Amino acid sequence: MTTLIPNPAADLTHAHLTNADVAQLDTRSVFHSWSAQGALKPLPIAGGSGSVVWDHDGKRYLDFSSQLVYTNLGHQHPKVVGAITEQVQQLATIAPAHANETRAEAARLVTERAPEGFHKVFFTNGGADANENAIRMARLVTGRDKVISRYRSYHGNTGAAIVATGDWRRVPNDFARGHVHVFGPYLYRSEFWATTPEEESARALHHLERVIQLEGASTVAAILLETIPGTAGIIVPPPGYLAGVREIADRYGIILILDEVMAGFARTGEWFAFDAFDVRPDLITFAKGVNSGYVPVGGVVISDAIAEAFDERVFPGGLTYSGHPLAAASVVANLTAMAEEGVVENARRIGTETFGPGLAALAEKHDVIGEVRGAGVFWAVELVADRATREPVDAATIGRLKAALLERGLLPFTADNRLHVVPPAIVTTDEAAQGLAIIDEALATL
Template sequence: MSNEAQVRADDRAHVFHSWAAQGRIDPLPIERAQGSYFWDYTGRRYLDFSSQLVNINIGHQHPRLVKAIQEQAAKLCTIQPAFANDKRGEAARMIAEVAPGPLNKVFFTNGGAEANENAIRMARLHTGRHKVLSTYRSYHGATATAITATGDPRRWPNEPVAIGVVHFWGPYPYRSPFYATTPEQETERALAHLRDTIVFEGPATVAAVLLETVVGTNGILVPPPGYLAGVRALCDEFGIVFIADEVMAGFGRCGEWFAVDHWGVVPDLITFAKGVNSGYLPLGGVVISDEIAETFRERPFPGGLTYSGHPLACASAVASMQIFKEEGIIEHARSLGEDVIGPGLAELAERHPSVGEVRGLGVFWAIELVRDSAGTPLVPFNAAGAASGPMNDVAAACKERGLWPFIHFNRVHVVPPCTTTAAEVREGLAILDGALTVADGFYAS
C-alpha cells in the first residue's frame, strides 16, 4: 500500500473527525508544508489562503520556530504548572509587554475554548455575578460555556449546556440588524441595543460582555468607529468585565499584536491562542488586568489544567514572538492589508457582480458573495446539502487552481499566513479572480 493509501485507510478506519458526519467526508492526506504552501501525496501544491484554521500566522515550518521546539525538547519536555519554568515565565512576560494597558498576568491554557472558559470563570468570581452577554454571529469554542456563548449554529445541537448566557446583536453594517445607513448610525444603534440588553437583564446580574474584537469565522466583521470604545464605557458604567476574544484576531492577524490596538481600547481580559505560536503546539491563554488578578491574591482561583503553560508550547511562543519582532511580521501583515489585499479585493469586487462586499484589515478579510443586486446571500444562512452547492462549486474552483480557501456560509475568507509575500498574495487573488466567475454564474442580473 502506498503512503497516501495507508494514510487515507488509517484515517477512514480510526480517526473520528470534528464537526463532521463521518461517512460523508474524505479528508485529503497532506504530506508536507512550507511557508505559505502545503502539498498532498501526489505532489500537488496548494497556496494556503486559510492558514489552516486561521492560525498559521508565522507560516508553515518556520525553521527558527522548529529549532526552538527541538532545543526545548532536548532540555525539558514537560513540568507541571505548580512549578516555575523559564519558558513559561518568559512567554508570560513577553505577552504582557505587548498587551495594552495594565494587563500583566497570563493564565495559560491549551487553546482558545479553554481560554474563554477560564476568562468567564474569572469574570464571574471577580464580580460575584453570573450572566455573560455575547453576540449572535460569534464563535468562542466548543467546550461547555464557550459553546453556549457562541452565537452561530454550532451551538444548537449542543444545547442545553451551560446557564447564564444571553445573546445580543453586534454591529454588521452591510446587513445591519438595526436598519442603519451609515457606520456611525450602526455604532449608535448597536450600543443602544446593548445598553437595553444590560438594563433589561439586570445590570447587577451581568458579569461580562464577551466579544470577538473582529468577528472571525462568522464574517470578518470589523467593528465600526466608536463601537468598542462604547462597549468599554458601558462596561465601566455598570461594573461589567469586558472580555476581548482575540483567539483568531490577535498576534498579527489584524496587523497589530492585538486587534484592540487599532481602536486604543483596553479590555479587562484578553483571550488568545492560534497565532501566539501558530499552532505548532497547543497553547492559549488569558491576559488578565491587575484589578482582576488582585481578586485572586488571597483567594484561590478554582481552575487549572495539567498542561497549562507546557514548556514546549511556551518555548514555541517565545520563539514566535521573537521572530515576529525581528522579522517585522506585524508591520508586514499591516502592509499586506493596506497595500495588497485590500486594493486587490476592491478590484475583484469591481469585476464580479457576485461580490456584495469586501471587508477586513491586516491579513483578515472576507468576500461576501450574493446572487442579486438586493444582496441576497449566494447561499442561505447555515446552508447544507444541495443548498450549499454554489459555495461548494466556488471552493472546488479554487482547489482545482491550487488555492486552498476558507469558506463559511456565503463568504470566502482571505486569511493567508502573516508571512505570505505580496507576490504570493497576488497569485492567490488571481486564482480567486478565476473562481469568482463560478459565483457570477449564479448571479441574477
C-alpha cells in the same frame, strides 16, 4: 493459535503513500469535528513551508486558510521548530505548579504586547478554555452570573464557550447557564435599519445597553466579544463601537473580555486587533497566532486589578498542561521571530497595498461579490446570488468555488456564504497577488 488479522496500515508503512492511501487510513480511524462522518473526503497534507503546503501526490497549494486561521508565522518556521526541538531535549514536560523559565518568558512576551496594567497570564490548552477561564474569573470577581455575547460569534467548544457562541453550533450544546446574546454591528446585514456606520454603531450600542438593563445590570458579570468576529464573517467594528462597549461596561461594573483568539498576533496587522481601536479590555483571551499553532496553547492575559483579586483567594481553575514547556518554547520563538522579521508590519502592508485594493477590484468585476471587508491578512468576501436583495449564495455554489480553488492550487477557508482570505502573516506580495489571481479565475467559473 492466534489468527493474525491483516492490517492495511502496516502494509503501507514502508511504501510511498498516496493521497488515496492516507485518506483511507484517516477516515477508517479518525472521528472528525463538525462533520457527518460517512461522506468525508479529507484532503491529505504531507508537508508545508511558509505559505505553501503540498499533498502526498506532489500537488502544491497556496495556503489561504492558515489551516484554521492560526499559522500566522507560516509552516515549519525554522526558529519555532528549533525552539521546540531544543526544549524537548532539555525538559519535555513539567507540571504547572513548578516555576519554569520558558513559561515565564512566554508570559513576559505576551504581556509585553498587552496594554499597560497587564502583568499576568493564565495559560490554557487553546482558545476555548481560555474563554472558559476568563468567564470563570469574571464571575468570581464580580459575584455575578450572566455573560453577554453576540449571536454572530464563535468562542470555542467547551461548556461555557460554546454557549457564549452565537452560531448554529451553540444550539445542540446549549447546556451552560447564564448566557445572553445580542446583535452586534454588521452594516451589510443590519438588524437596526441603519444606513451608515455611525448609525449602526449607535443603534447596536443602544441595543446592548437595553439588554443589560432588562436582564438586570447587577446580574451581568461580563461582556465577551471577539474584537473582530472571525468565523462569523470578519466583521470589522464601526467607529466608536468598541469604545462605546467599554463605556457601557464601566457604567454598570461589568468586565469586558476581548476574544483575540483568531484576530490576535499579526492577523489584522496589529499585535492585538484592539490596538487599532480606542478600547482597553479587562481580560484578553488568545491562542492560535501566539505560536502559529505549532503546539496547542492558549491563555488569558489578566489585568492587574483582576489578578490581585486572587492574591489571597484561591483561583478554582487549572489544567494539567497549563504553560507546557514545549508550548511555551514555541510561543517565545514565535513572538521573537515576529518582532525580528517585521511580521506584523508585513501583514499590515499586505492588507493595505494588496488585499484591500485587489479584493475591491474583484468586487467591481464579479457580481457574485456582495461585500469585501477586513484588515491585514484577515478578509472576508461575502458572496450573494443577487446584489440588490443580498440573498446569500447557497452551499452548492460555495462547494463549486472550493473545488475550483483547489483545482488551481489554492487551499481556501470558507464559512456559510463567504470566502475568507486568511493566508499566513508572512505571505509575500507575489504570493498574495497569485492568490488573488486564482480567486479571480475561480469566481469566473461561477
